[in-house]
Amino acid sequence: MPEGKIIKALAGFYYVLTDEKKVIQCRGRGVFRKNKISPLVGDEVVFQADNDQEGYILEIRERKNELVRPPIANVDQAILIFSSVEPDFSTGLLDRFLVLIEFNRIRPIICISKMDLTSEDQRKAIEAYAAQYEKAGYQVLLTSSVTEDGIQQLLPLLEGEISVFAGQSGVGKSSLLNVLKPDLELETNDISTHLGRGRHTTRHVELIEIGDGLVADTPGFSSLEFTEIEVEDLNYCFPEIEEASHRCKFRGCLHVQEPKCAVKQAVDNGEIPDYRYEHYKLFLQEIKDRKPRY
Structure with a gap:
């Protein structure tokens, strides 16, 4: 039986890329439902056509990982796109993304966009944040599509990687992807001045060939829930906290109320x-307050 990779899902159809670089339109069997x-x-799937x-x-072959929002599997790395301005850079939202990505054992790369729109003070602030995230072990890129x-x-x-581009709308x-591959001509929209957030321009998940890699453009979203993460998992989703935790008594x-906590000491020391x-x-409190699942 032929095998391939699903590169697009739309309106109940799955588009499978074969080793011969052909794309076959498929439906899922009823057994999946x-x-x-x-x-x-x-x-990675086995199909007949x-x-x-x-x-x-x-x-469907066994997955090495999967995300719910955006719905995609077998991702090697996540390019987390966060704008410096319009909308303003948010460490809170970035850290939510990073926790989810770390939990799924996907390599994150932080990409801060729209650097051409920053004032001198804004640029200095963004560069300071970038240095802090790099110290924690993350790769950070400062970019401009202009x-x-x-x-x-x-x-x-x-x-050679399957990368997911993710971030709030x-x-x-899409502008960044258009620069990476100009023939895509993906639709882009400006920020709504009334709402202060972007309009969704991507309607479905699709893997796009860029060079020798596959990149997923995904619908934008602005909230994440830690539905699968348990209290004891969270420590490992913050690399600098996990590293310091080995010194806890x-x-x-x-790392909240316990005495002789190396993490709290590292915070006090500015590390x-x-x-x-x-x-x-x-x-941590959000996970504790989560309603139990039955």
Whole structure:
């Protein structure tokens, strides 16, 4: 049986890219619905097809990871696009994205866009944040789709990888993809001045070939819920907190009220930024307050 990768899901159809670089339009078999399994973009699948328009997915190979919002599987890395301005850079929202990405064992790359729109003071503030995230172990790129600054740094990172471009709407994901691959001509929209946020321009998840890599353009979204993450998992989703936690006196320290906590000491010493620690505590309480699942 032929095999391939789902590169687009739209209106009940799944478009499968084969090793021969052909795209076959398929439907999912009824057994998937019965077993409450939904094929996802990024899935490696076994299918049968008599022609390019009438295929059926027979089997979904085991996934190494999957995201719910955006719905995609088998991602190697996430390019988290956050604008410096319009909308303003948000460490709180970025940290939410980072926690979800870390939990799914996906490599995150932080891309701060629209640097051409920043004032001198705004640029200095963004550069300071970038340095703090780099100290925590993240790769940070400062980019502009207008001047194309930072784009040449991003291109080599996409080679041979499945990358998901993610971030809230209006931060310039589609504009950045248009620079990376001009023939895409993806629709872009400006920020709504009334609402202060971007309009959604991407309607579905699709893997796009850029160089030797595959990149997913995804619908923008502005909230994330930690539905799968447990209290004991959160520590590992903040690399600098996880590193400092090895020096805590008590095993299983949650770094809130426990004595002789190395994480709190690192915050006091300025080794861990206050806002990162405050977000950790906020997310921890959110997970504790989550209604139990049955």
